[in-house]
Amino acid sequence: MKLNSIVTKLWLAITALVLMVIGITGLVHTDLMDKIYYQQQANQLISTGHRVADLARTEKNTAMLEAKLDAVSGVMDNNIMIINSNNGIHSSAGMGIESADMLPDLENPYHIPLTENDLEKLSKGETIIYRGRSEFFQTDVLSVAMPVKDATSGARIIMIHAPLKPLAGQLASFKIITFYTAVGGIILATILSLFFSRQVARPLLDMNRVALAMASGDFLRQVKVNTNDEVGLLANSLNTLSVQLQEKLAQLERLDRARREFVANVSHEIKTPLTIMQGFTEALLDNLATDEDERKSYLNNIAEEIKRLRRLVNDILDLNKIEEGRFDFVRDYVDLNSVSASVQQKFRALAEESGIELTFNIDKKTPPVYGSQDMIKQVYFNLIDNAIRHTPAGGKILVTAFPKADQVMVQVKDTGRGIPAEDLPMIWERFYKADKSRTRGQGGTGLGLAIVKRIIETHGGWISVESKPGTGTTFTFILPTGPRKTHR
Numbered sequence: 001m002k003l004n005s006i007v008t009k010l011w012l013a014i015t016a017l018v019l020m021v022i023g024i025t026g027l028v029h030t031d032l033m034d035k036i037y038y039q040q041q042a043n044q045l046i047s048t049g050h051r052v053a054d055l056a057r058t059e060k061n062t063a064m065l066e067a068k069l070d071a072v073s074g075v076m077d078n079n080i081m082i083i084n085s086n087n088g089i090h091s092s093a094g095m096g097i098e099s100a101d102m103l104p105d106l107e108n109p110y111h112i113p114l115t116e117n118d119l120e121k122l123s124k125g126e127t128i129i130y131r132g133r134s135e136f137f138q139t140d141v142l143s144v145a146m147p148v149k150d151a152t153s154g155a156r157i158i159m160i161h162a163p164l165k166p167l168a169g170q171l172a173s174f175k176i177i178t179f180y181t182a183v184g185g186i187i188l189a190t191i192l193s194l195f196f197s198r199q200v201a202r203p204l205l206d207m208n209r210v211a212l213a214m215a216s217g218d219f220l221r222q223v224k225v226n227t228n229d230e231v232g233l234l235a236n237s238l239n240t241l242s243v244q245l246q247e248k249l250a251q252l253e254r255l256d257r258a259r260r261e262f263v264a265n266v267s268h269e270i271k272t273p274l275t276i277m278q279g280f281t282e283a284l285l286d287n288l289a290t291d292e293d294e295r296k297s298y299l300n301n302i303a304e305e306i307k308r309l310r311r312l313v314n315d316i317l318d319l320n321k322i323e324e325g326r327f328d329f330v331r332d333y334v335d336l337n338s339v340s341a342s343v344q345q346k347f348r349a350l351a352e353e354s355g356i357e358l359t360f361n362i363d364k365k366t367p368p369v370y371g372s373q374d375m376i377k378q379v380y381f382n383l384i385d386n387a388i389r390h391t392p393a394g395g396k397i398l399v400t401a402f403p404k405a406d407q408v409m410v411q412v413k414d415t416g417r418g419i420p421a422e423d424l425p426m427i428w429e430r431f432y433k434a435d436k437s438r439t440r441g442q443g444g445t446g447l448g449l450a451i452v453k454r455i456i457e458t459h460g461g462w463i464s465v466e467s468k469p470g471t472g473t474t475f476t477f478i479l480p481t482g483p484r485k486t487h488r
Contacts, residue, residue, distance in 0.1 A: 014193035019186060026182045030175055037174070038142060041162065042129045045144045048076060049127075049158045053148045056082055056158070062091070069093040077166065079137070083157035095137060095161065122147045122157055131164065140164040203231050207238055219246045270312070273305035316447065331483070333368035334376055336401050336408065343380045344399075347388070355393030358384070363402040369479040371459040376479070379455055382448040383412040383475050390473070391416035406481050407461070413474040419467040427465065428453045452477075 052072065059065040065082075073080045073094025084090040118128045128145040143161045206223055213221045219242045223235040280298040289295035340360045351358035369376070380399075387397045395415040401408060419427065427449050456463045456477050463477035 011194045015190045018189040018193065022182050022186055022189075026178065029178060033174060033178070038131060041142055042144055045078070045142065045160045045162060046127060046146060048072065048078075048080075049144060049146045049160055052080055052082070052158050052160070053146075056148060066091050066093060076160075076162070078160055078162040081159040081161075083159065095163065118145065125149065134161065137161060137163070203227075203235065207235060210238060210242070214242060214245065219243075219249070270309065273308050277302050277305045312447070331371055332373070333370055334373045335368050336366055336376075336410070337362050337364075339373060339377055339380065340399065340401070343377060343384065346381075347384055350388060351397070354388055354391075355395075356388060356391050357396045358388075359396070359398050361398065361400045363400075366401050366403050366408055367481045369408050369459075370482050371479060375455050375459070379452050379477070380412075382452045386448055387412055387414035387416060387473070390414065395472075403481075404478070407478045408481060409476065409478055411474055411476045413472065415472040418469040418471050418473055419465070420469055424465060424467060 052069065055065060055068055055072075059068065069080050069082070069091055070093040077094075079092065079094035081089055082091040121128060122145060125147055127147075128143075130141075130143045130145075132140060134141045134143070140163070141161045142164055143159065145157055145159045147157055203223075203226075210221050210223050222239045222242065225232050225235045225239075280302050283289065284295065284298055289298055340362050344358065344360050347358055384397065384399065391397060391414045397412070397414045399410070399412050401410045403409075429450065453463055456479070460480050461478040463475065465473065465475050467473035
């Protein structure tokens with residue numbers, strides 16, 4: 001075999017390419033594995049910290065608290081420290097360390113160590129994660145320090161330390177497997193590249209030119225296929241890849257635009273409540289409240305904005321889970337009469353307070369629908385809450401349900417303000433609000449209808465809307481009465 005032949009060059013090129021790709025991939029994979037593994041362990045320590053914080057809030061007996069901490073640290077094979085409001089170590093259990101009433105010394109690393117910057121972050125509610133040598137424990141540790149947000153609790157900071165040696169041992173096993181897999185892949189790729197380079201040397205030049213063009217971003221070029229053998233199939237595959245890359249590139253561009261819009265929308269929704277909370281908090285800190293009633297009013301406003309942010313976060317998480325197919329739920333036959341009665345009970349007081357007549361008319365012959373009772377209730381909640389917020393006092397809301405073939409049709413009809421025709425196609429989008437002038441007290445998170453649509457579609461149904469400004473709005477959705485058959 002000549003050294004300057006195309007076969008030799010192709011074989012060497014493929015071998016070098018495989019070595020380079022596997023080498024870079026191995027380095028990146030090892031680095032990512034290291035970060036992900038330790039982040040997962042840190043998340044586990046943080047989760048344990050939340051449970052310890054709950055114990056510190058609920059367990060008033062010091063001896064019982066220390067016994068529980070000892071049990072938890074024994075199971076997790078780590079050390080747990082509770083720092084009290086006087087910066088003293090109230091309790092410590094695990095890794096052979098039992099301490100009490102010890103003041104943290106920044107020059108003597110009792111725990112992470114904590115720097116002044118770390119203490120400042122903890123006072124702001126942030127969680128500190130540290131990985132490295134601990135002179136106090138005489139070993140390398142993975143540590144987390146997190147504040148206890150409950151001001152009534154005696155505990156101020158929870159610190160959990162886990163020795164790195166057992167964790168590093170597990171990670172080393174993963175790395176060894178990765179290394180041997182990479183070596184085997186390199187050897188196999190070298191042998192196969194020599195064999196296939198002899199078979200595909202000639203047409204590969206053309207494929208190489210097309211591949212280089214694709215690498216530079218030109219996905220329009222195609223390989224001319226002259227044979228129906230494996231080389232011809234490879235050429236067809238390259239042509240198919242070119243088309244798919246064009247489609248994927250367009251899809252990525254759409255996803256990137258959607259991501260930017262999503263980030264902008266979330267930022268906009270979060271900015272206002274944060275500003276309000278900051279304003280009232282600064283007013284309280286500056287003692288601007290003239291009496292106890294005004295102080296409570298400030299705190300109530302802060303609490304309302306916190307609830308709004310929590311609803312926003314929960315809605316975003318639920319929506320993402322549904323869209324990504326990670327929203328696990330148990331399907332069963334759901335009685336809409338029972339669901340309607342429960343929903344009517346919950347909304348009766350709100351409807352009366354708003355001066356709205358809320359009526360449910362469920363056909364007695366309506367069969368059970370097949371799905372998740374909790375998710376169907378959420379559909380009712382979102383649609384009725386939306387109707388109440390957009391219906392003035394003296395208006396009416398009518399909820400009906402009746403059978404239709406092997407499905408059930410449900411309608412939520414109100415006599416509210418209505419939705420302009422140009423806004424109707426957009427109401428299912430995230431954060432879209434047709435009424436731009438409504439106050440914060442009237443507004444939701446802007447995710448309710450998006451969640452409703454995806455829940456209905458997840459159940460194999462569909463939803464539509466009819467509306468006229470000044471007349472009212474009717475939402476109609478269909479739910480199946482039995483499992484949908486999957487066609488393959």
